[in-house]
Amino acid sequence: MIYSLDQKILGITPPAAIINNASFTTAEVDSVQNGVKYEWASIYVYLGATDVAVTSCKIQESDVSGSGFIDITGANGPASLSPTATDDNKFFVFHIDMRKRKRYLDLVLTIGSGATGGFVTAFAILSRSKEVPSTPTLRGANGGEVLVT
Amino acid sequence: MVNGLDQKIVKLLAPISGTALTSSELDTVQSGVKTDYAIIYYMFGVIGAGNITAGNFKLQHSDVSGSGFVDIPVLGNGTGGTFGVVTTTTDDGKIFAINVDTRKTRRYLKVTCTATAATLGCAFAVLDRMKEAPFTAATRGVTGTELVI
Numbered sequence: 001m002i003y004s005l006d007q008k009i010l011g012i013t014p015p016a017a018i019i020n021n022a023s024f025t026t027a028e029v030d031s032v033q034n035g036v037k038y039e040w041a042s043i044y045v046y047l048g049a050t051d052v053a054v055t056s057c058k059i060q061e062s063d064v065s066g067s068g069f070i071d072i073t074g075a076n077g078p079a080s081l082s083p084t085a086t087d088d089n090k091f092f093v094f095h096i097d098m099r100k101r102k103r104y105l106d107l108v109l110t111i112g113s114g115a116t117g118g119f120v121t122a123f124a125i126l127s128r129s130k131e132v133p134s135t136p137t138l139r140g141a142n143g144g145e146v147l148v149t
Numbered sequence: 150m151v152n153g154l155d156q157k158i159v160k161l162l163a164p165i166s167g168t169a170l171t172s173s174e175l176d177t178v179q180s181g182v183k184t185d186y187a188i189i190y191y192m193f194g195v196i197g198a199g200n201i202t203a204g205n206f207k208l209q210h211s212d213v214s215g216s217g218f219v220d221i222p223v224l225g226n227g228t229g230g231t232f233g234v235v236t237t238t239t240d241d242g243k244i245f246a247i248n249v250d251t252r253k254t255r256r257y258l259k260v261t262c263t264a265t266a267a268t269l270g271c272a273f274a275v276l277d278r279m280k281e282a283p284f285t286a287a288t289r290g291v292t293g294t295e296l297v298i
Contacts, residue, residue, distance in 0.1 A: 004156070004188040004277045005248065014242040015164045015194035015269035046271060047293070048164035059298070072298060079298050089163040091273075092293035093286075095154060101298075119164040121192060121271045123244075136246065143193070143243030144232055148208060148221055149250045 006132040008033060009140035012043065012107055012122035020052070020117025022110070028065060029105040029124045031098045034138065038126035039099050043107060045092040046121045047083055052114025054083040059094050061102040069106050072096075085114065154297075155282040158290035161189065161260070162272035168197070170262040172272045174214060177251045177258065180288065185278035189247040189260055192271050193240060199265025201235035206262045208247055210255040218259055221249075 013024045031038050045057060058080035060069035072079040081092045096105070111118050136145035157179055161172035170191075177184050189208070209218040232245060249258065260272065276290075286295035 004186060004275050009190060009244055009246070011192060011242065011244055014192055015166075015271050017166065017194075017269065044158065044273075045293075046160075046164060046273065048271070079296055081294055081296060083293055087293055089160060090293035091158055091160065091291050093158075093289075093291050093295045094298060095295065096298045119166075121164040123190075123192065125275070139246065141190075141244055141246035143191075143235065143240050143245040145246040145248065146208075146232065147248045149253065 005139065007125050007127045008038070008133050008138065010124045010126065012124055013109065013120065015119070015121045018117045018119050019111055021113035024109040024120060026107045026109055026122060030065070031103055031105065031126065033126065036129045036131045037098070039097070039128035040126070041096045041098050041105060042125045043094040043096065043105070044123055045081065045083065045109065047087055047090050048119030049088050050118025051085055051116055052112040052118060053085045054109065055112045056108050056110040057081045057083060057092065058108045059096065060106045060108060062104045062106070063102045065104055072101065154289065157276040157283050157288065159274045159276060160292070161274055162270065164271040166267050166269050168264045168267060170264055170268060170270050172260040172262070175258040175274050176214070177256055177276070179276060182279050182281045184276040185250070185252050187249045187251050187258065187274050187276050189249065189258070189274045190272065191245040191260070191262065193235070193243055194269030195241050196235060196237040197264050197266025197268040198237055200237055201262065201264045201268070203234050206232045206235060207260070208249070209259050209261060211257045212255045214257055221254060
């Protein structure tokens with residue numbers, strides 16, 4: 001089994017111009033794709049060059065799209081990560097068991113006030129669905145896909 | 150099995166704005182363990198004027214680090230894992246995937262990508278099917294921090 005062909009990638013925050021002292025626009029993650037629930041979601045926050053810390057990096061959930069989002073709380077409080085001003089080019093990751101979560105996830109991502117700010121991209125990889133994606137589009141490669149075998 | 154925890158993510162190009170979007174090398178041997186499969190993802194934001202033209206977005210491999218990279222041949226056409234034109238009019242914000250059976254390639258992989266004008270982009274790889282699964286955040290490629298919910 002090639003797991004990565006059984007997964008779906010979703011863009012949350014595509015690469016954007018550097019942002020300073022503002023929130024990033026983030027797309028919701030729907031754990032149901034084409035009527036199929038994914039049991040696992042890994043949400044990656046991918047930093048480029050930055051000169052300031054991320055002030056808010058947390059996951060919220062809701063049963064409905066567009067509203068009702070509340071923080072996911074774990075044993076140690078809200079599910080949040082804290083990239084610092086020196087975390088250039090690093091990955092920060094939330095691995096989430098979606099069987100225990102509401103359908104929609106939202107990444108809250110705000111960067112602090114620095115000299116220039118930071119480049120940040122975010123994406124989700126959904127896995128463990130009852131029906132695996134069978135085309136590039138269903139795997140989330142909405143630009144294109146090549147196979148080298 | 151939780152797929153996302155059995156894979157390794159590798160930074161290839163941290164989010165940037167520029168024309169030189171070639172990835173860093175991807176070593177398919179991690180901690181002495183060869184991975185059988187890799188997906189290289191390129192995520193684009195706004196693509197600069199003039200597009201990424203044909204032949205300027207392709208996969209290469211080499212037996213040694215730092216030199217000797219050649220296009221990966223594909224049976225039938227010999228042109229390798231290459232995409233066509235990535236256009237500024239239709240491909241903003243899209244994800245491109247290169248799925249590679251690394252049992253049939255050389256150890257080191259690299260994607261050459263050059264845009265005509267400044268383009269927002271990032272790249273990373275997901276390594277899959279290792280004989281020994283990663284068991285810490287660091288061995289899963291999480292250079293920042295990881296939260297399992």
